[in-house]
Amino acid sequence: MIVLITTVIIYVATVNLIFYMAGGNIPIYAPGTLVVALLGYVLGTYLYSKIYE
Secondary structure: OHHHHHHHHHHHHHHHHHHHHOOOOOOOOOOHHHHHHHHHHHHHHHHHHHHOO
């Protein structure tokens, strides 16, 4: 879980830096696919723990 959070933070920071250097005016950028993947991960983990415990 710590690795996932670290990877997400590094990914979002890198994408924000690229957009900033490209001249974008977006203060915070979170790709839609990343948000959906995180929600799926959390929901999947929750459901898995309820079914198999």
